[in-house]
Amino acid sequence: MPAATPLLQSNTGKPAGRIRQKNEKAIIAAAEEQFARHGYKGTSMNTIAQAVGLPKANLHYYFNNKQGLYVAVMASILEQWDGSFSHLTAKDDPATALGGYIRAKIEFSRTRPLASRIFAMEVISGGEYLSGHFNQDYRDWFRGRAAVFQSWIDAGKMDPIDPMHLIFLLWSSTQHYADFASQICRLTGKSSLRKADFEEAADNLERIILKGCGLTPPVRG
Numbered sequence: 001m002p003a004a005t006p007l008l009q010s011n012t013g014k015p016a017g018r019i020r021q022k023n024e025k026a027i028i029a030a031a032e033e034q035f036a037r038h039g040y041k042g043t044s045m046n047t048i049a050q051a052v053g054l055p056k057a058n059l060h061y062y063f064n065n066k067q068g069l070y071v072a073v074m075a076s077i078l079e080q081w082d083g084s085f086s087h088l089t090a091k092d093d094p095a096t097a098l099g100g101y102i103r104a105k106i107e108f109s110r111t112r113p114l115a116s117r118i119f120a121m122e123v124i125s126g127g128e129y130l131s132g133h134f135n136q137d138y139r140d141w142f143r144g145r146a147a148v149f150q151s152w153i154d155a156g157k158m159d160p161i162d163p164m165h166l167i168f169l170l171w172s173s174t175q176h177y178a179d180f181a182s183q184i185c186r187l188t189g190k191s192s193l194r195k196a197d198f199e200e201a202a203d204n205l206e207r208i209i210l211k212g213c214g215l216t217p218p219v220r221g
Contacts, residue, residue: 020062023054023062024062024072026052027048027052027054027059027062027063027069028069028072028073028076029052030048030051030052031043031048031051031052031069031070031072031073032073032076032112032114032115032118033051033114034047034048034051035070035073035118036114036115036117036118036121037114039121040066040070040122040129043066044066045059045060045065045066045069048069067129070129071129071132073115073118074118074119074122074129074130074133075133076115077112077115077116077118077119078119078133080108080112081105081108082141084100084101084104084105085101085145086141086145088101088145088148089148090148090151090152090155092148093157094149094152094157094158094213094215095210095215095216095217095218096218098170098206098209098210098213098215099206099210099217099218101170102170102174102202102205102206102209103202103206105170105171105174105175106174106177106198106199106201106202106205107198107202108174108178109174109175109176109177109178109198110177110178110193110195110198112178113178113179113181115178116175116178116179117178117179119175120175120179142164142167145163145167146163146164146167147163148163149161149163149166149167150163158213158214158215159212159213159214159215161212161213166209166213169209170209173205173209174205177193177197177198177201181193
């Protein structure tokens with residue numbers, strides 16, 4: 001996995017202390033909510049400062065400007081998403097590994113739906129602030145993930161499919177339950193999606209995707 005943007009460092013580049021880490025984590029969480037609700041243009045550093053309960057001057061101590069904070073939010077999202085994907089290796093059992101990844105991504109959609117929506121809005125708008133992240137290192141990382149899938153195919157562990165399209169399917173299907181939750185609720189007559197709904201989604205996605213790859217879903221108690 002390529003090195004992510006360091007989120008919890010001081011302006012001097014030195015490792016952050018625990019108090020700083022706690023404050024930056026709170027700022028990123030508040031910024032995540034504001035950016036998700038109002039978009040990048042509709043969010044100000046002042047509203048984020050008010051949301052987190054810090055003076056605006058203190059906010060600038062941690063993040064120089066709105067763009068820097070927005071990029072930090074993006075990096076936080078991708079760090080968690082990509083981290084669970086980076087651990088897959090050619091030695092893994094594909095059914096177990098893919099099933100676990102599907103469930104990890106669904107859980108992210110359940111616990112951090114606003115983060116997923118921010119990312120979706122950024123990509124739909126052209127991904128200007130992601131250009132620094134989607135660089136050659138990231139492309140190499142992506143090809144490395146596809147190579148793991150190809151190794152499973154070459155070893156006869158799963159059916160021959162295009163690894164890149166499988167990755168796109170894994171990403172889009174799991175994030176759908178965060179990005180389009182309002183659509184799902186309207187179509188199913190639910191007021192909101194509960195934990196059981198996400199678990200049911202994970203069960204079905206695991207079954208559909210794994211069987212489509214010629215794999216037997218793991219038995220879960």
